[in-house]
Amino acid sequence: xxxxxQSPSNKVTEKGKDVELRCxxxxxxxxxxxxxxxxxxxxxxxxxxxxxxAPDKSGLPSDRFSAERTGESVSTLTIQRTQQEDSAVYLCAxxxxxxxxxxxxxxxxGTRLTVL
Amino acid sequence: xxxxxxxxxxxxxxxxxxxxxxxxxxxxxxYNLQWFxxxxxxxxxxxxxxQSSQREQTxxxxxxxxxxxxxxxxxxxxxxxxxxxxxxxxxVPDSNYQLIWxxxxxxxxxx
Numbered sequence: 001x002x003x004x005x006q007s008p009s010n011k012v013t014e015k016g017k018d019v020e021l022r023c024x025x026x027x028x029x030x031x032x033x034x035x036x037x038x039x040x041x042x043x044x045x046x047x048x049x050x051x052x053x054a055p056d057k058s059g060l061p062s063d064r065f066s067a068e069r070t071g072e073s074v075s076t077l078t079i080q081r082t083q084q085e086d087s088a089v090y091l092c093a094x095x096x097x098x099x100x101x102x103x104x105x106x107x108x109x110g111t112r113l114t115v116l
Numbered sequence: 117x118x119x120x121x122x123x124x125x126x127x128x129x130x131x132x133x134x135x136x137x138x139x140x141x142x143x144x145x146x147y148n149l150q151w152f153x154x155x156x157x158x159x160x161x162x163x164x165x166x167q168s169s170q171r172e173q174t175x176x177x178x179x180x181x182x183x184x185x186x187x188x189x190x191x192x193x194x195x196x197x198x199x200x201x202x203x204x205x206x207x208v209p210d211s212n213y214q215l216i217w218x219x220x221x222x223x224x225x226x227x
Binding site: 033035042043045048056059091093103104105106107108109110 | 148150152158159162165205207214217218219
């Protein structure tokens, strides 16, 4: 079956603009995760959805970042008033189960965001 | 607070050798541990997931072990191939089920 897909694959934007990143998880996966990876650095957890709810939003770097998930499927990560430090690859992952029974996370190819 | 460390940061070995990558974690109360590989310009691929009740998992030439009491996991790669060249990451979920990641081991297999 289809894996996790993300769009766009690349996004170049000007400082101060808003961007929206999309993630389509594997069908039937209840848990969805967003991560950020800056160049040469490790993965940074942003937010986790169990169904359409996000139990913990503390990983979001600032109030310019928001995310939602609808229909226990697609998720969007929105960054308002982008800054140059937002430049990174944004990775989405999904797993069949979340919470204490969390299992293998399957990752999408990522969206490379460049803020000029 | 859970911390994950991977040693070495980089490793270069000739093709055909067996090798071991190390991962350590500070809080042994983990649900599971996952090993991933990341290829340049590509996403992450899950290699193996070991549940907290398991001691090892095998997939092809890969074998991952888990010793919760000592806070360690190893990824053993047998008969390495140039296609194994990638960055290998281990990760464990914390109490909020977020994955806490090691910094990775960059592996280069020389033909």
